Amino acid sequence: MNSVKKLIAGNWKMNGSLESNTTLLKSILDGDTRADACDAVVCVPSVYLSQINSLIQDAASSRVRLGAQDLSAHEKGAYTGEISVSMLKEFGVSFVIVGHSERRQFHHETDQLVAIKAERALGAGVTPIVCVGETQEEREAGLTEVIVKRQLAAVIHLVGHCISEIVVAYEPVWAIGTGLTATPEQAQSVHAVLRAQLNAAAGDVAQRIRILYGGSMNASNAKSLLTQPDIDGGLIGGASLKALDFLSIIACA
Numbered sequence: 001m002n003s004v005k006k007l008i009a010g011n012w013k014m015n016g017s018l019e020s021n022t023t024l025l026k027s028i029l030d031g032d033t034r035a036d037a038c039d040a041v042v043c044v045p046s047v048y049l050s051q052i053n054s055l056i057q058d059a060a061s062s063r064v065r066l067g068a069q070d071l072s073a074h075e076k077g078a079y080t081g082e083i084s085v086s087m088l089k090e091f092g093v094s095f096v097i098v099g100h101s102e103r104r105q106f107h108h109e110t111d112q113l114v115a116i117k118a119e120r121a122l123g124a125g126v127t128p129i130v131c132v133g134e135t136q137e138e139r140e141a142g143l144t145e146v147i148v149k150r151q152l153a154a155v156i157h158l159v160g161h162c163i164s165e166i167v168v169a170y171e172p173v174w175a176i177g178t179g180l181t182a183t184p185e186q187a188q189s190v191h192a193v194l195r196a197q198l199n200a201a202a203g204d205v206a207q208r209i210r211i212l213y214g215g216s217m218n219a220s221n222a223k224s225l226l227t228q229p230d231i232d233g234g235l236i237g238g239a240s241l242k243a244l245d246f247l248s249i250i251a252c253a
């Protein structure tokens with residue numbers, strides 16, 4: 001069993017409003033009383049970073065940290081619509097999701113681009129949550145290991161010895177938002193592959209890299225997933241939009 005502190009990250013995706021965010025976050029902050037047990041972060045749409053940052057600051061004793069869902073691969077300049085990591089940092093962001101399958105799929109992000117984004121985040125002291133995962137077709141073709149190792153290898157190659165500062169999220173694409181969860185055994189076996197790859201790249205420090213599972217994790221399946229030896233937390237979509245569900249997942253960790 002890996003002894004690192006678990007991390008539960010909520011990915012709100014493109015959901016929320018000023019009003020509903022306040023209700024959701026206040027319920028999470030009020031309900032979250034065991035501040036030492038695991039780390040927690042909410043990754044919110046960029047336009048709400050300022051709002052959520054203020055709410056978190058007001059609750060001075062909270063362990064809930066702020067995360068973004070993407071960042072630009074560029075530092076600054078003529079990139080209309082993009083947001084740089086230094087801008088994210090100004091709003092209290094300490095984590096950023098990179099390479100989510102929805103960005104790989106709908107925005108054609110390549111392994112190389114994902115790696116550059118991860119490097120950009122690390123360079124600014126923001127922790128990238130690097131997502132990897134296979135599609136249904138790839139799993140059926142027996143390619144799961146090949147795909148996740150290729151995706152992770154691009155990041156290892158670019159960030160080198162800083163690799164121990166990243167968080168990895170294994171998110172099988174077929175399990176995202178579908179209600180289909182990988183079984184604890186399926187997830188653990190991929191996590192073990194990723195752990196071995198990180199060990200080979202970084203040696204002992206790889207033990208402190210957290211590998212999260214994501215894909216229809218919810219209050220009822222969280223425990224069985226989070227007790228697997230190489231599952232160090234969760235990246236939660238749908239269930240992170242319901243305070244009680246998110247809190248019970250935190251409690252499981």
Ligand code: PGA
Pocket residue numbers: 011171175176177178179214215216217235236237238239
């Ligand atoms: P889900 O999403 O929990 O709704 O499946 C997870 C994710 O996409 O990060």
